[in-house]
Amino acid sequence: MPEVEQDLSIGQVAERTGLSVHTLRFYEREGILANPVSRGPGGRRFYSESDVEWLRLCVILRASGMPLPAIRQYTDLVRQGSGTEEERLALLRRHQEHVIAQIDKLTQCLDLIAFKVRVYEDHLEHGPVEHMCGVSSLPDLAKRD
Template sequence: MPEVVQSLSIGQVAERTGLSVHALRFYEREGILANPVRRGPGGRRFYSEDDVEWLRLCIILRASGMPLPAIRQYTELVRQGSGTEEERLTLLRRHRENVIAQIDKLTHCLDLITFKVGVYEDHLEHGPVEHMCGASSLPEHAERD
């Protein structure tokens, strides 16, 4: 028995993914969708559950800082199918390293902010502290820009 593929309208996909209709059309034009968008009578776009899952992956990749050209490259490799796994792995490993670097930088920022919150909380509880805004009030490991 053939599998029944549920057809979703562009509005339904927008609602389920959090992307705007405009963004969905943009992703289609940019070659970000793994499968060609099907068209119904009158040219209306129809999507499948697989399309929604692919878009959710793309949203995560984009939110993690992967540039659109890299997502497009990954999409092309997926479209090519078997035999491109090594290239896909390389691309994802490279992106993972970028995300780790972002997390490290944000962790340093959070450390500094947490320290400064503590300084101001102490100030409000115990009175003024010398050099509240200067570099001498930074934690030892914080970058001094």
């Protein structure tokens, strides 16, 4: 027997996605939702499981640094349906490259922090080191760019 889609309140969706009620309303106004939000008596919003899954995708895209206009563009392409796959792929590839660059930069930062942690651990274990805070003692992270 196929599962019937349950109508979820805005509060339930907020709880399940980690988004605030305010953000859900904002996303609706901004055209971020793939499907129109259903309204019940009195204008109350009701969401489906597919809306929750779409919002979870949007949360991941935002957390990875994708700007709202790009998410809106992706949403528009999805709404248009078949025939927009190449554009969707191009958009996601551009974002993928951006995320890879972010990861590389964060890795460089982590390397520097790990280096400084080792310097201070050595200092605490073996006593003061002369150039502990000097720039000359930093690893050359710029070579990775």
